[in-house]
Amino acid sequence: MAKIVSIHSFHGGTGKSNTAANLAALMALAGKRVGIVDADVQSPDIHVLFNLEEDEFDKSITDYLCGKCAIEEAAYDCSRALQLDGEAAVASAGLYLVPSSIRAGDIARVLCEGYDVNLLSDGLRHLARCQNLDYLLVVTPPGLSGETLVSITISDVLVVILRPDRQDYQGTAVTVDVARKLEVPRLLVVVNKVLPRYDLKAVGQAVARTYDAEVAGVLPLSEDVIGLASGGIFALRYPDHPLTQRYRDIAAKLMAV
Amino acid sequence: MRMPKLLQKVLAGVLVLFVAVVVTTSVISGWNLDRLLREQYDSKGAALANDIAAASVETLLNRDASTLQSALDQSAEIQGVSYVFIVDDRGQIVAHTFVPSVPEAVRSLSGNRATTTIRDVHVDGLGDFADIAAPILGGEAGYVHVGMDRAIMANQIKSAIAGTSLAILVVMIALAAAGAMVVIRTVTRPILRLTDVAQSLERGDPYRPEALAGLSKQKDELGQLARVFGDMAAQVKARETRLKQQVEELRIEIDQTKKAKQVAEITESDYFKSLRQKAKEMRTVRE
Amino acid sequence: MSKPFFPFGILLSMLLAIASCASPNPPAPPIAKSARVFSTAPSPGDYVIGMSAAFTGPSAGLGNELYRGTAAYLEYINRNGGVNGHRVVVRAYDDGYNPNPAIDNTVDLIQTDDVLVLMDYVGTPTVTRVLPLLKKYSDSRVSLLFPFTGAQPQREPPYDEFVFNLRASYRDETEGLVDRLVSAGRKKIAVFFQADSYGRSGWDGVKRALAKRGLELAGEATYRRGTPYSASLGEQVNILRKAGPDAIISIGAYAACAAFVRDARDAGWDVPIANVSFVGSGSLLDLLLDSGRQRGKDYTANLINSEVVPSFEDASLPAVREYRQMMDEYEPTAPSELTGGQYKPLKYSPVSLEGFLNAKVLVAALGRMTGTSGREALMGALESLDGVDIGIGIPITFGPRRHQGLNAVYYTSVENGRFVPIRDWRRWAK
Numbered sequence: 001m002a003k004i005v006s007i008h009s010f011h012g013g014t015g016k017s018n019t020a021a022n023l024a025a026l027m028a029l030a031g032k033r034v035g036i037v038d039a040d041v042q043s044p045d046i047h048v049l050f051n052l053e054e055d056e057f058d059k060s061i062t063d064y065l066c067g068k069c070a071i072e073e074a075a076y077d078c079s080r081a082l083q084l085d086g087e088a089a090v091a092s093a094g095l096y097l098v099p100s101s102i103r104a105g106d107i108a109r110v111l112c113e114g115y116d117v118n119l120l121s122d123g124l125r126h127l128a129r130c131q132n133l134d135y136l137l138v139v140t141p142p143g144l145s146g147e148t149l150v151s152i153t154i155s156d157v158l159v160v161i162l163r164p165d166r167q168d169y170q171g172t173a174v175t176v177d178v179a180r181k182l183e184v185p186r187l188l189v190v191v192n193k194v195l196p197r198y199d200l201k202a203v204g205q206a207v208a209r210t211y212d213a214e215v216a217g218v219l220p221l222s223e224d225v226i227g228l229a230s231g232g233i234f235a236l237r238y239p240d241h242p243l244t245q246r247y248r249d250i251a252a253k254l255m256a257v
Numbered sequence: 258m259r260m261p262k263l264l265q266k267v268l269a270g271v272l273v274l275f276v277a278v279v280v281t282t283s284v285i286s287g288w289n290l291d292r293l294l295r296e297q298y299d300s301k302g303a304a305l306a307n308d309i310a311a312a313s314v315e316t317l318l319n320r321d322a323s324t325l326q327s328a329l330d331q332s333a334e335i336q337g338v339s340y341v342f343i344v345d346d347r348g349q350i351v352a353h354t355f356v357p358s359v360p361e362a363v364r365s366l367s368g369n370r371a372t373t374t375i376r377d378v379h380v381d382g383l384g385d386f387a388d389i390a391a392p393i394l395g396g397e398a399g400y401v402h403v404g405m406d407r408a409i410m411a412n413q414i415k416s417a418i419a420g421t422s423l424a425i426l427v428v429m430i431a432l433a434a435a436g437a438m439v440v441i442r443t444v445t446r447p448i449l450r451l452t453d454v455a456q457s458l459e460r461g462d463p464y465r466p467e468a469l470a471g472l473s474k475q476k477d478e479l480g481q482l483a484r485v486f487g488d489m490a491a492q493v494k495a496r497e498t499r500l501k502q503q504v505e506e507l508r509i510e511i512d513q514t515k516k517a518k519q520v521a522e523i524t525e526s527d528y529f530k531s532l533r534q535k536a537k538e539m540r541t542v543r544e
Numbered sequence: 545m546s547k548p549f550f551p552f553g554i555l556l557s558m559l560l561a562i563a564s565c566a567s568p569n570p571p572a573p574p575i576a577k578s579a580r581v582f583s584t585a586p587s588p589g590d591y592v593i594g595m596s597a598a599f600t601g602p603s604a605g606l607g608n609e610l611y612r613g614t615a616a617y618l619e620y621i622n623r624n625g626g627v628n629g630h631r632v633v634v635r636a637y638d639d640g641y642n643p644n645p646a647i648d649n650t651v652d653l654i655q656t657d658d659v660l661v662l663m664d665y666v667g668t669p670t671v672t673r674v675l676p677l678l679k680k681y682s683d684s685r686v687s688l689l690f691p692f693t694g695a696q697p698q699r700e701p702p703y704d705e706f707v708f709n710l711r712a713s714y715r716d717e718t719e720g721l722v723d724r725l726v727s728a729g730r731k732k733i734a735v736f737f738q739a740d741s742y743g744r745s746g747w748d749g750v751k752r753a754l755a756k757r758g759l760e761l762a763g764e765a766t767y768r769r770g771t772p773y774s775a776s777l778g779e780q781v782n783i784l785r786k787a788g789p790d791a792i793i794s795i796g797a798y799a800a801c802a803a804f805v806r807d808a809r810d811a812g813w814d815v816p817i818a819n820v821s822f823v824g825s826g827s828l829l830d831l832l833l834d835s836g837r838q839r840g841k842d843y844t845a846n847l848i849n850s851e852v853v854p855s856f857e858d859a860s861l862p863a864v865r866e867y868r869q870m871m872d873e874y875e876p877t878a879p880s881e882l883t884g885g886q887y888k889p890l891k892y893s894p895v896s897l898e899g900f901l902n903a904k905v906l907v908a909a910l911g912r913m914t915g916t917s918g919r920e921a922l923m924g925a926l927e928s929l930d931g932v933d934i935g936i937g938i939p940i941t942f943g944p945r946r947h948q949g950l951n952a953v954y955y956t957s958v959e960n961g962r963f964v965p966i967r968d969w970r971r972w973a974k
Binding site for chain 3: 321322323324325326327330352354355358
């Protein structure tokens with residue numbers, strides 16, 4: 001049975017997409033079959049990281065949620081992204097992306113009409129079965145909207161990402177409380193975009209203390225990430241970077257139990 | 258005022274230098290003094306010998322030995338004179354001032370008919386002398402021998418050198434003390450101040466720029482050092498402060514009331530409640 | 545109270561220190577000018593006799609005994625009306641047997657004390673240094689009478705005109721001793737003598753006497769003037785013994801000569817040792833008897849002493865009888881300020897007898913002063929003495945060119961702890 005991991009943050013710009021993409025890639029490289037769903041219909045961006053051009057895909061999660069297609073039709077195999085400079089891809093790896101639509105009209109429609117929680121839930125499970133996935137990462141929209149709550153409800157693991165910023169602190173506190181009320185089986189916190197001059201360990205400890213939750217990782221703000229400018233997946237481009245190691249550690253935590 | 262080890266080393270080196278100077282001075286002085294005194298004593302002895310020679314002529318020829326002896330005894334009282342004796346034309350000693358007897362080393366000394374002869378003589382048990390022989394009546398009547406005591410000379414040299422060395426040493430120590438005072442004032446005090454500030458920084462005390470204010474104004478290398486040091490210290494302190502601040506900023510403040518309100522807004526909605534119900538069902542199904 | 549003493553004390557110790565450095569002879573104590581002491585203070589009209597001699601130190605016996613002999617006779621004269629109604633008084637100073645104090649004392653006696661005549665001086669080194677003074681003061685016509693020394697300088701020009709000698713000279717003494725010893729078969733004669741003009745004088749005399757007989761000195765050794773009896777003369781004994789003499793003539797002072805005899809006898813050397821009159825035989829004998837008693841030894845064997853006055857045991861001589869009687873009656877002593885109270889007088893001694901005889905001749909001359917009394921008159925009176933009998937069996941004659949009174953030499957040796965005339969020289973025959 002696939003594990004459903006929601007990647008969520010209270011505010012936008014916390015680096016959910018990037019983090020989720022990196023985690024998915026690393027987990028696939030570790031031999032798992034991973035699916036990643038860009039449920040953040042307001043800002044569709046994961047396909048960019050996987051170098052999936054707009055003209056290369058015509059179906060998206062939006063289409064599924066509007067009943068226009070089956071979900072497997074919106075899932076694209078991105079394992080070639082795992083290939084690095086001609087190296088052979090890892091055998092049992094499977095990396096499937098369900099992108100979000102970039103069509104403005106679609107976005108608007110979904111926002112106004114919302115979607116059925118069951119629909120999402122069934123669709124995700126179906127996708128997981130179809131592709132025989134081990135893990136299904138769902139990048140939720142920011143904030144505790146209905147879609148997010150649905151996502152959280154059906155998740156096995158909730159990863160809450162925050163920046164060391166007052167607004168994020170406040171919002172995360174609400175999220176954590178709510179998630180607990182929904183009885184999410186596992187709650188992980190990731191602190192992202194921390195200024196390097198901070199003591200990362202101290203930051204992690206402070207956050208863990210504050211929310212009484214497990215901090216899966218503390219990710220420093222990296223000039224190299226910014227320099228990559230969403231031109232690819234960082235962990236694949238810089239496999240030996242200390243930041244990549246941190247991603248690996250988080251992935252390891254996800255894959256444990 | 259405690260003395261830094263650096264200054265101690267320097268002073269030790271200076272002391273060694275002083276001692277070397279004093280020793281060299283002593284040796285040179287001693288050598289010079291020896292030469293000069295030797296000349297002095299020898300000329301004194303020669304003058305005396307010639308005086309006696311001149312005065313003895315008549316006595317030697319006409320009188321008995323006791324008048325001669327009387328003259329010799331008087332001469333022997335002169336400072337530096339160890340002995341006097343007269344030999345006659347046959348080489349026999351006719352009067353002398355030796356007790357208990359004339360030493361062998363001296364008995365054999367001869368004279369020159371034309372001039373005063375000066376010789377260094379060593380007598381076992383008595384010491385070293387300069388024997389000055391003056392002819393009486395061109396050697397016809399005999400010779401006068403005056404023995405000048407080298408030991409007195411040596412003692413005079415020793416005490417002179419000791420005195421000089423002592424004086425030099427005292428002067429040098431005084432100069433060294435004065436010099437040390439000056440060095441302490443201009444060099445070591447600033448250095449000690451720098452090391453004090455460094456140590457206090459090490460301990461973690463707050464950095465006070467005014468501690469180095471005066472020193473930084475100096476136009477020499479010490480002033481430069483102080484300025485650079487001050488800049489570095491300020492940087493170190495600023496970095497520490499920033500770090501401390503950063504740790505503080507990590508105090509995550511959650512407005513609990515607000516949060517509770519927001520949470521309630523969400524969780525008390527029917528939608529939420531239905532979701533919860535659904536969640537339970539889903540989970541049970543799953544299992 | 546202490547303040548004035550402090551600088552004075554320092555000054556005095558400085559002076560003493562300097563003075564002790566100046567004197568090369570051990571251990572004679574320096575006589576600082578301020579320490580001199582006077583004898584009886586003369587009254588106007590008295591004939592004042594000036595004397596500088598050794599009243600302290602290792603030769604104190606000489607000055608003291610000489611003074612005592614003179615004082616005994618003068619006491620007698622003064623108690624019996626003096627000379628022409630004038631008392632005869634001695635003004636004495638201590639010179640410790642050192643020339644420089646002797647000179648100072650003489651200057652004082654002539655200039656300050658304005659004495660009539662100088663008499664009873666002791667020692668060759670002292671007298672020899674005073675002679676030029678007499679020449680310097682020749683205008684004041686001061687004479688030196690009967691000095692206790694047999695040396696030549698005061699017996700020869702240019703000083704003989706200022707000095708009258710009573711006693712025979714060392715040349716006489718040494719000639720006599722050498723003659724007796726050589727006749728006894730002892731031809732290898734060595735000399736032990738004081739390292740000054742006195743010793744040299746005796747040495748010279750022995751040499752001349754030996755040269756006359758075609759002989760040479762067998763050996764010689766000296767000692768420093770002022771050597772006390774406590775010193776060791778062992779080195780000198782060794783030097784002389786190595787020379788292997790069969791007799792020793794000793795020209796010294798009683799302390800050193802006694803020490804020499806003691807050390808020679810302690811070393812097991814019994815060579816005959818002859819001393820001259822200046823030694824002060826009474827004091828010499830005293831020391832040797834004392835040590836002999838302490839160590840249970842006889843140090844007086846094989847001792848010969850030449851004298852220039854008859855034996856004070858010879859009661860056949862009227863002068864000797866007078867001497868003994870007056871010494872017993874008056875028990876004269878030098879003033880304690882002079883001697884420091886240290887001197888232990890001898891009952892009789894050849895030295896005091898000589899002082900006694902000196903006084904007799906003086907008084908005889910004083911009695912003959914005619915016309916003005918004064919130095920010149922006295923000199924004239926002395927020179928006028930012709931065949932005067934002073935009770936020793938030899939007449940005294942002086943003259944303008946003749947200032948030597950006696951030539952007699954007497955020989956003594958020790959028997960039963962006393963010096964007695966030698967009657968038989970055969971006991972020293974070799």
